[in-house]
Amino acid sequence: MVICGAGVIGASIAYYLALRGIAATVVERAAVACAASGKSGGFLALDWCDGSPLGPLARKSYAMHAQLSRTIGRDCGYRELTTLGVSTSAAGGADNSSLDCQWLDGAGAVYAQLGATDTTAQVHPRLFTRALMEEAQRLGARFVTGCVEGVDIGGAPSQVRGVRVDGALMPADAVVIAMGPWSGMASQWLPLPPVDGLKGFSITLEPKTPVPAQALFVEYLDEDGARRDPEIFTRPDGQVYLCGLSDDRPLPDDPSQVSSNSQATATLQRIAAGLASAMDGAPVLAENACYRPICADGLPLMGAVAGVAGAFVATGHNCWGILNAPASGAAMAELIADGASTTVDLRPFTPARFSTPLRTRN
Ligand SMILES: Cc1cc2nc3c(=O)[nH]c(=O)nc-3n(C[C@H](O)[C@H](O)[C@H](O)COP(=O)(O)OP(=O)(O)OC[C@H]3O[C@@H](n4cnc5c(N)ncnc54)[C@H](O)[C@@H]3O)c2cc1C
Structure with missing residues (x-):
């Protein structure tokens, strides 16, 4: 059993397979969590996907994150959060008296509480992904550094x-x-629909004074009138992570070639400085960029690959891959081991929902 890629999804599948006594080999081109799974926000929400096919996957995963933080025996940076909507263009609308938002002493006003500690939380995505992979290895999984270049298929049926x-x-x-x-490269090896990447920039700051456990979803009106929607997550280590700027640069073939952008960094710094004096002039600890995997309908692509026995796919988690990794990993492990998943219904995510005729080149 080979898992291609050691992002949060590959690591989670390896972990849940290992718990069932199946020791997979994980092949990773660069390093565990070197891409989006190490550089994203790590924000978790119980019910923000309700009403979409992601709802049950997200609710199950949210509960599994809380459980994993107690059982996995490694620091994943998990904590529950208060989540606020902040606007720089509207006057404050929320009753702020019970909210610890005095630290937002700049241009923004809290207009709503979007989540409480029983509905929103966070992990540190890199710590979480590494914890899953290390636990999988402790339970027997093998980690190999190498670039997957194809899948070998034979026999009839394939x-x-x-x-x-x-x-x-x-x-x-x-x-x-x-x-x-x-x-997306695997559509040259297996009958799979296209998977693309959307680029996003982020920075991590060291605030000048301690900040509370909060996630901020900000509507920011820039000096030039442009509207931006940055997301800000304070972290248990005292740092502050900001993301929410993107561009349409195409995905490079090599994950190590994904580059940050000094203009995006400067914009995120300016937004941070405008919102809170604690972030004004705060040292930038990291400048990053990464691509979230996305399918044509924005939903994950998870399941068996039609017509090729032993071929599976698990990707396309878009902006909720850290949240949805636990139930995705557990459900994929069940599908692989038992032929069906019980943790969540994977049918909404089946590759078979794309009706485009698919061809393989092998
Ligand atoms: C800016 C930003 C912020 C985000 N914030 C959040 C958030 O707050 N909450 C949330 O739930 N989600 C968030 N996401 C989404 C989340 O990060 C992704 O959905 C998730 O990390 C995808 O994980 P993955 O394992 O599918 O892919 P990746 O993390 O991209 O991992 C894929 C791995 O495959 C490897 N690989 C590639 N090609 C090969 C090859 N040929 N051979 C071997 N290995 C290969 C890569 O090196 C990489 O390690 C965010 C995304 C972005 C971009």
């Missing part, structure tokens, strides 16, 4: 025979494509 890694064949009877936005 069956996975192995994975091509750095020019050599790694024999395997089953494979999971979990390469995030790079899963």
